[in-house]
Amino acid sequence: MEILGHLVDGMFIALEPLNIMLMLGGVALGLFIGAMPGLGSVNGVAILLPATFLVPPTSAMIFLAAIYYGAMYGGAISSITLGIPGASTAVATTFDGRPMALKGRADLALVTAAVASFVGGTVANLLFTAFAPPLAHVALDFGDPEIFALMLLAFATFIGLGGDDIPKTLFSICFGLVLATVGIDIMSGEPRLIFGDITGFMHGINFLVLAIGIYGIGEMIWTIDSTRGKLKMTEAVLSVSRILSAVKESMAGWKGTAIGSFLGFFVGILPAAGATPGSLMSYGVTKMVSKNPEEFGKGSIEGVAAPEAANNSASTGAMLPMLTLGIPGSPTTAILLGGMVIWGLQPGPRLFTDQTEFVWGLIGSFYISNFFALIVNLAFIPLFIWMLRMPFTVLAPMIFVLSIVGGYAATQDMHDVWLMLLFGIGAYLLRKLDYPVAPAVLAIVLGPIAEPKLRQSLLFSDGDPMIFLTRPISGPITVIAIILILLPLLKLIRDKFKSRKTSNV
Amino acid sequence: MRRAEIITAVLMALLSIYLMIKSSELNIGIIEGEGPGGGFWPFWLSLGMLISCIWIAINWYRRTSPPSQSTEVYMDSYGMRMLLLVGGGVTAFIGLIHFIGFYGAIPVFLIYYIRFLGRHSWGTTLAISLPAPVVTFLFFDIAMRIVLPKGYLEPLFLPLYDFFF
Numbered sequence: 001m002e003i004l005g006h007l008v009d010g011m012f013i014a015l016e017p018l019n020i021m022l023m024l025g026g027v028a029l030g031l032f033i034g035a036m037p038g039l040g041s042v043n044g045v046a047i048l049l050p051a052t053f054l055v056p057p058t059s060a061m062i063f064l065a066a067i068y069y070g071a072m073y074g075g076a077i078s079s080i081t082l083g084i085p086g087a088s089t090a091v092a093t094t095f096d097g098r099p100m101a102l103k104g105r106a107d108l109a110l111v112t113a114a115v116a117s118f119v120g121g122t123v124a125n126l127l128f129t130a131f132a133p134p135l136a137h138v139a140l141d142f143g144d145p146e147i148f149a150l151m152l153l154a155f156a157t158f159i160g161l162g163g164d165d166i167p168k169t170l171f172s173i174c175f176g177l178v179l180a181t182v183g184i185d186i187m188s189g190e191p192r193l194i195f196g197d198i199t200g201f202m203h204g205i206n207f208l209v210l211a212i213g214i215y216g217i218g219e220m221i222w223t224i225d226s227t228r229g230k231l232k233m234t235e236a237v238l239s240v241s242r243i244l245s246a247v248k249e250s251m252a253g254w255k256g257t258a259i260g261s262f263l264g265f266f267v268g269i270l271p272a273a274g275a276t277p278g279s280l281m282s283y284g285v286t287k288m289v290s291k292n293p294e295e296f297g298k299g300s301i302e303g304v305a306a307p308e309a310a311n312n313s314a315s316t317g318a319m320l321p322m323l324t325l326g327i328p329g330s331p332t333t334a335i336l337l338g339g340m341v342i343w344g345l346q347p348g349p350r351l352f353t354d355q356t357e358f359v360w361g362l363i364g365s366f367y368i369s370n371f372f373a374l375i376v377n378l379a380f381i382p383l384f385i386w387m388l389r390m391p392f393t394v395l396a397p398m399i400f401v402l403s404i405v406g407g408y409a410a411t412q413d414m415h416d417v418w419l420m421l422l423f424g425i426g427a428y429l430l431r432k433l434d435y436p437v438a439p440a441v442l443a444i445v446l447g448p449i450a451e452p453k454l455r456q457s458l459l460f461s462d463g464d465p466m467i468f469l470t471r472p473i474s475g476p477i478t479v480i481a482i483i484l485i486l487l488p489l490l491k492l493i494r495d496k497f498k499s500r501k502t503s504n505v
Numbered sequence: 506m507r508r509a510e511i512i513t514a515v516l517m518a519l520l521s522i523y524l525m526i527k528s529s530e531l532n533i534g535i536i537e538g539e540g541p542g543g544g545f546w547p548f549w550l551s552l553g554m555l556i557s558c559i560w561i562a563i564n565w566y567r568r569t570s571p572p573s574q575s576t577e578v579y580m581d582s583y584g585m586r587m588l589l590l591v592g593g594g595v596t597a598f599i600g601l602i603h604f605i606g607f608y609g610a611i612p613v614f615l616i617y618y619i620r621f622l623g624r625h626s627w628g629t630t631l632a633i634s635l636p637a638p639v640v641t642f643l644f645f646d647i648a649m650r651i652v653l654p655k656g657y658l659e660p661l662f663l664p665l666y667d668f669f670f
Contacts, residue, residue, distance in 0.1 A: 054649050165570055167560035171517065174553040177546075178524055185531070185543040192543055193527050221591055225584050393623025394633065397615050400595055405607065405641055409651045417599055425592055432579065433510055433572045451546045459540025 003133055006356065010364030013357060014062060018055065022063040023365060027373045028380070030070020033087075035078050035384050036395060038223030040087030041071035041315070042332040046211040047399065049339050050406040057343035058358045062365040064339065065319070068332055069121065069369045072275065072312045073377045076113035076304075077384050080106055084227075089275040089311040092283040096296060096303030103299055111246035112301055113308040114377045116257045120309030121370035123261035124268075124316035129363060132352075136324040139349035144460070145467050147326070147348070148453040149474035151446050153481040154271035154327045155439070160484030164436040172436050176443025177450070179205050186448075187455060200415025207338040207444045208410040209420045214437050215331075216403030217424025220396050222431060227392070243378060253305030256286040264310030268317025271442065274330035278314035279307035316366060323359060324349055326449065331438040338445040342410075347449075509579035510572040511565050518558035524551035590622060606655035608638040608662075 013019065033044035044067045052060035075090025080097035093113060100109040142150075155173050159166055182193045183204025194201045260282040267278035286306035287296045296303045318329030319336075326347035328334035340347050351359050377384075407420045427437050461467035468478045528551055532542025565573040580588070594617055601610035615634035619625050645651045646662075647669050655662055 051644070051649075053651070165561075165564075167557040167564065168570075171554055171557035171561070174550045174557065178550045178554065181528075181547040181550075187540075188531070188543045190531055190543050192531060193524070193547060195527070217595065221588065224587055224591060228583065391623060391625070394619055394625065394629070396591075397618035397623075398633070398637075400598070400618075401611055401614065401637065401641075404595075404599060404602075405611075405645065405653065408607070408653060409645060409649070412651065414599075414603065414654065417602070421595060421599055424595075425588075428588075430513070433506075433513055434570070454546065455540045458535065463535040463540070 003129060006133075006360045007129060007364060009356075010360030010362070011368065012364070013058065013361035014365035014368050019059050019062050019361070019365065020368075022055065022059055023066045023369045023372055024376070026063040026066025027070040027073075027369055027376050030067035030072075031074035031077070031373070031377060031380075031384060032070075032387060033067065034071030034074025034076075034090070035086045035388055036074075036390075037078055037082065037084050037086055037227065038219065038392070038395075039399070040075070040089060041068045042330075042335065043215040043219055043399075044071060045332050045335050046208065046215040047402050047406050049208060049335060050409040052339070053409070057340070057345060058361045060339070060343065061336065061358065061362050062369070064336055065362060065365060066369040066372070068315055068336075069312070069366075070373050070376075072121075072308075072315050073114060073117045073373045074384070075311065076117070076308055077110065077381065078388060080109045080113065080304075081385055082388065089279060089314075090307070091276065092279045092307035092310075093304060095283065095307075096298070096300045099297065100299035100301075100304065105299070107242050108246045108249055108301070109299075109304050110381055111243055111378070112250035112253055112304045114374055115247060115250045116253060116260065116305035116309040117312045117377075118370060118374040119257045120261040120264060120311070120313040121316060121366075121373070123309075124265045124313035125363075125366045125370060127262075127265050128316050128320055128366065132320055132324050132363070135320070136349040136352040139325050140353070142325075142349070142473065143471075144453040145457040145471050145474040146477065148450060148457055149468050149477040149481065150325055150327050151450045151453070152468075153477050153484070154442065154446065156481035156484035157271045158436075158439045158442075160487040165434050166488050168433075168435045169439055172439040173443050176210070176440035177447040179210060179440075180207075180444045180447025181451065187452065198415065200413055200419075203411070203413070205419065205444070206411050206416065207335070207441070209407060209416045210423050210444050211335050211338070211441050212403050212407045212410075213420040213423030214427040214441060216399060216406070217421060218427035218431065218437070220399050220403075221424070221428045224392065224396060225428075250301060250305065253301035253303075255290065256282070256302035256304075256306030257309040259286045259289070260306040260309030261313045264313030265317040267310070268314030269320050269329050271321070271327060271329055274318055274332075275311040275314035278317075279310040282306040282310035312370075319366075322347070323351060323362075328442060328445065331441055334442045334445045341445075341448075506572045506575035506577050506579045507565070510570070511562060514558050514561040514565060518555055518562075521551050521555035521558060525555065591618075594618060594622070602654060602656065604656045606658045607653040608642060608655065609658050611638045611641060 030044060033039045045064050052063055071087060072089060075085060075087040076093045078084060078086035079090040079093035080101045083094060083098040085091045085094055097109040158169050158173065182201050185192045191202060263282045263285060264278040267281055268274060283303060283306050286302050287293050290302055318333045321327045321329045322333040322337050328337045337347050345355060404417055408417050431437055457467055469475050525548055528544040528548040531544030533544040533548040535541050564570040568574050598610050598614040601613060612634040615637055616630055619633060620630040645653055
């Protein structure tokens, strides 16, 4: 009951006029960002974070969370009408949403996506409200070794479950962590890794410089290079009565919605996974248990509902470890976590005791933003489809300008703007060779938190690394992390063993 | 693609070695009573980068990673042209900021991109590039009080500041 009281208080905070405006604005912006191919929640949040310095932290966070939410709804719009996902989180929505649109039922697909997103978001909010406070309570007892072990686990999930090339993932993680060490060493006060004695490195590399470089500049160049040709749009015929009848029809996808809502949430919690694999997995599981699996890929309602429920649910799931443990569950939440540090909030379980207004205001806003996203989405689908006609040659330069102005505003140093350009072009070139970039962003955000924890733990144990294995909570976490790191290696050995066996026969 | 893969791995390995040398300027061991020194964490991570690069190179040699098998060109002529026009445009944009400030460089960049790369009409081009610096100024300089660099155009802004503050 205590939780319910907090939740009501939080909703009142979220319903302050400024916050309502920010939620509506954030949701609408998020829908647009999600719908635009080449832009997803992570790009929107990275590029717009510097603009939120204008409002207090709680409102800023509510605004960014609303963008995150809106983007999950918006991704479906282009997946269905253009046949290309508006964001990676909506990839699975193209499988059935596109065929449905080609059959002339774009309206049904769009409505199903919106309704499933709403249900997914709501289920996730309820799960979040129920799980977050007890988890934060448990985490209050965590010491330095436990927190470091959790971070190790976060990176281990990228290696074990990320599905990318392993050495390249490892490279990306280490590189992000090294970048985070540039500047004054906070423990000894000595300057570190000041390349060429350039004073611009003295204040360190702000995570936004890397994040905007990768997700603003790098992503735009990547999109221009990879889309090249023209996109073909399907028109959606929409009217109030058609929407209402489509809402009724979309109920046929309830099973997909249910699977997506729950599976998405739990996959979303894992740091390496997030909304994209969550929606793909939900699509697969729904197809497996469906009575009509043959309809999948041809315009199944369940096939649209499952990934859309999952990506919304996963985005809330990703917030759970971010708020309770200080470990982000997705690249977007990594950037939100970095934002919290800029605003002077200490991420981790103490937020629930020290910053109740911030935490519960944000949780309250989840419920309200989710509702707003549904309404704005259904009401303005024609507008978003119209906006999708905006040529990329108009959108891209505006994103470049926003990225560079935002990058400057974050640190107010032209040195960082140049560095951002370098990171952006570097990220584009590396991405062409399958280097994953998300682990580096997670690493530069977690690095400044992880290093002092490691050093304090080792100071405490006189340099003995066994401290991570012998403590009751950090021990199991470290073991799981090690298993996850070794998982791909074991698979490799097993595959080898198998192929040798078959070649012998 | 195959050649790009190994060249990148070698370049990144060199970067890792540089970072290791740079980290070792500080104490990379464990200091009695103080815990690990300042160079400890970056040194071992840079070593991790180096090991990853060696691993990538081994995969390249054994042709087990997709880019090391690919026969596609890493940068075709479209990609190269695009990178030069877009990347070069953004570089010039940042360079221009040092001379004519954000508010001079923003419209120049937008006109270059929308009109000359995007081939849109002058109407569309100007409808976006002229209001852009005004909106940016109102948001950053006035609302957020984050003063963006103005370069040699600084004197033009003095009357504006007198008006707003």
